[in-house]
Amino acid sequence: MKLLLFFVLLFYCLRKPIGVGATPVASVSSPVVSPVSPISTSMAAFSPGIQVGTEESHTHTHKKMLIVLVVACTTLAATILSLLCLWIYRRKFSHKSHGKSVLNSDAEKGLALAPFFTKFNSIKVVGKKGSVPMIDYKQLEKATDYFRDSNVLGEGGFGCVYKAQLDDNLNVAVKKLNCETEDGEREFENEIDLLSKTQHPNIISLLGCCIHCKTRFIVYELMQNGSLEIQLHGPSRGSALTWHRRMKIALDAARGLEYLHEHCNPSVIHRDLKSSNILLDSNFNAKLSDFGLAVTDAAQNKNNIKLSGTLGYVAPEYLLDGKLTDKSDVYAFGVVLLELLLGRRPVEKLAPAQCQSMVTWAMPQLTDRSKLPNIVDPAIKDTMDLKHLCQVAAVAVLCVQPEPSYRPLITDVLHSLIPLVPVELGGTLRVAQATPPDGSILPSSH
Known part of the structure; x- marks a missing residue:
């Protein structure tokens, strides 16, 4: 558009000198009443002075036109050259910055995935399921010593979890799922899909999977200390879990849940949170x-989700009315928090046909400052600040409220726990060591 305007102005300038040169001719040819004789007129027509003046006028006009044309062409060439240089510079600069950003992005991905891929030195990958490596079945057989019972780490609703050792002494966990029913196949597909999109320090890492006949296998990183349930209710009865270690575990679990609820898109409801x-x-x-x-939120809104979960952890509104929200996970988290405090199972048998809920039993005592220390797990009794114990009990009480709207968001729970966890364990609590008269060392907070 600018170039078109420029040429229009140039055309106008080129026309103007011709008009100026024609002006004397028009004035001469115009009728003027004057007493001039025919002789003088004829003399004027052939006068050398008048002829020379006309030629000089035309020469001067041509010079002007030439100067204007040269200036215009020079200006146009300079403008085009400037625009061309600017275009080349901008294109080169943007290409460099884009290349740099791609390289940075690739570098970040490489750093993030480096620990992940180093685990595959001895894994024979036979294909991919989406973005998840498919591992050779014979290799899993060998790694688990043909799924020996002595390698069982735990047992779930659809199968067992085995400890496995690969060729370069890399230890992993292998979950074996019997998928003879649609539910088993659905759980396998669901877990692979979700974990392949998830990367967080407090979410288990997925290393690969395997499909063999009607059996499915999921390979995870190995967690050397097993599950919280085994640590609390197994042979050690929680002796390895100090007060601060228990608070650290609660904080980690809250961070994992917050990631699922607040940072995944769409948000994810775990639906089976338990120790x-x-x-x-x-x-x-x-x-x-x-x-x-x-x-995910999108899936559960379709109202075709089958009621599932574990007794003692399932929120009452989900159990009775099938209403599932992120507050259902908060309820289950509150039950886990009570397990950490009390060292008791969520549901305990009193008789062959009679069970007792930990939440129902503990609720009246959790809000009584004088009774609370008496129901704490004996493994940690008298090892914590009473004020901190009351704060954790108060958080647990809020999480297990029967009415979902009374329960806090997991983000609020997370921020309530951070000040109760020592700095070296990921919180903000500054801990000094105090030596009582009996010589034992107890933590005291500042």
Whole structure:
């Protein structure tokens, strides 16, 4: 558009000198009444002075036209050259910046995935299921010593979890699922789909999978200290779990849940949060596992979700009315928090046909400052600040409220726990060591 305007102006300038040169001719040819004789007129027509003046006028006009044309062409060439240089510069710069951003992005991905891929040195990958590596069945057989009972780490609704050792002494966990029913196949597909899209320090890492006949296998990173359930209710009866370690486990679980609820798009409801699905690594860092029953907000709104979960952890509104929200996970988290405090199972048998809910039993005592210390797990009794104990009990009480709207968001729970966990364990609590008269060392907070 600018070039078109420029040429129009140029055309106008080129026309103007011709008009100026024609002006004297028009004035001469115009009728003027004057007493001029025919002789003088004829003399004027052939006068050398008048002829020279006309030629000089035309020469001057041509010079002007030439100058204007040269200036116009020079200006146009300079403009085009400038625009061309600017275009080349901008294209080169944007290409460099784009290349740089791609390289940075690739570098970040490489750094993030480097630990992941180093685990595959001895894994024979035979294909892919989506973005998940498919591992050779014979290799899993060998790694688990043909699925020996001595390698069983735990047992779930659809099968067992085995400890496996690959060729370069890499230890992993292998979940074996018997998928003879649609439910088993659905859980397998669901877990693979969700975990392949998830990467968080407090979510179990998926390493691969395997399909063999009607059996499905999921390979995870190995968590050396097993599940929270085994640590609390197994042979050790929670002796390895100090007060601060328990608070760290609760904080890790809350961080994993917050990631699912607040940072996944669409948000994910775990739907089967319990102590057996909270796994502990060699440093007792906790990670959420078993996503077979997990659903997204979009999926659960279709109202075709089958009622599932574990007795004692299932929220009352979900159990009675089938209403499932992120507050259902918050209820289950509250039950886990009570397990950490009291060292009791969510449901305990009193008689062959009689069971007792931990929540129902503990609720009246959790809000009584004088009774609370008496129901704490004996393994940690008198090892914590009473004020901190009351704060954790108050959080647990809020989480297990029968009315979902009274329960806090998991983000609020997370922020309530952070000040109760020592700095070296990922919280903000500053802990000093105090030495009582008996010589034992107890933590005291500042």
